[in-house]
Amino acid sequence: MKTTHIIPGDSAAGSLREALRIAGRDDDLLVFQDDLSCGPIADMAPSARAVWRQMDGWDIENSLHAFWLNASKADRLVVWFGRHSAREMAFRLAWAWRMAGRHYHVIDVTGLRVPVRWGNGTDGVIQSAQAVSIIPGNGLATLFGRERNVSANEDILNQRRWEKLMADNAPFRVVTADGLASAPIDHFDALLLAQANSEWKKVAFIIGNALGLSSDPYLQVGDMALHERVINLVEEGALIADGDPSEMRTCQVRLPS
Incomplete structure (x- = not known):
């Protein structure tokens, strides 16, 4: 067999x-x-x-x-x-x-x-x-x-x-001490925004930092999902973009003044 x-x-x-x-x-x-x-x-x-x-x-x-x-x-x-x-x-x-x-x-x-x-x-x-x-x-x-x-x-x-x-049909499912749980669409937004400041930073840098910080003690999310959230944060005005945010290696973002 x-x-x-x-x-x-x-x-x-x-x-x-x-x-x-x-x-x-x-x-x-x-x-x-x-x-x-x-x-x-x-x-x-x-x-x-x-x-x-x-x-x-x-x-x-x-x-x-x-x-x-x-x-x-x-x-x-x-x-x-x-x-x-x-x-x-x-x-x-x-x-x-x-x-x-x-x-x-x-x-x-x-x-x-x-x-x-x-x-x-x-x-x-x-x-x-x-x-x-x-x-x-x-x-x-x-x-x-x-x-x-x-x-x-x-x-x-x-x-x-x-x-x-x-x-539940939530946008995300995350690991907790009690097992897998549903999470809202903005679950990782604060983490992403915390990687930005008034200086221009590449989207890839923001995502990379957030990935690292979301991996202990649990591996919670992938880069593609975080990239989608960065694009949405730009569309909502929570981040300002210099370039096309769908291009994570070339586009830069910062917090609004």
Whole structure:
């Protein structure tokens, strides 16, 4: 029986591909490319997500259709995630809801101590992992065989949690001490505005700083979602832009005088 590993996000997928190569495994890998920690989720159909998340060069609807179809056909499923990542945890709950009744395994990396070798060749240890996406492939390779079965009760609980979030249909979902929670559209605005002052700063700088500050103790949001909020803050007059704010590497912003 062939194993198919399920992972949310290209960053985590790259590390898991490396892990499979290091371990010499010929398992399959399916990547869920949507980020369910942001945007409307009342309608989970791929077509509905595609309408909201339009991106040049990516056929979102067909990509999501293919993911769920291939997952339903796989023999043995292993879902990787970390509970301290909003993106990974949102996918974990949505998976339980979408795949209700299907048997699968999980590898939850949350809090694991993982020995790694960094890109510069030095050895180190991740003392308490937050997410799959922050663990290098050589670290993930040490976790094969640690998957566990998911009980029917756990699955039902996760399905109900996702149904509650779907009913909320909030713009964001963020990690809290009690699990994933709905958050309003302006949840990260104060953090973004705190990175600006009266001097011109590139949008990429504002977003980069906000990303760093929103990653401890939980990985809460991605750069694309923050970029959208910067654009909206410019449109609302909370930030002044010199250039097109959709061009994060060239446009500069500052607080109004």
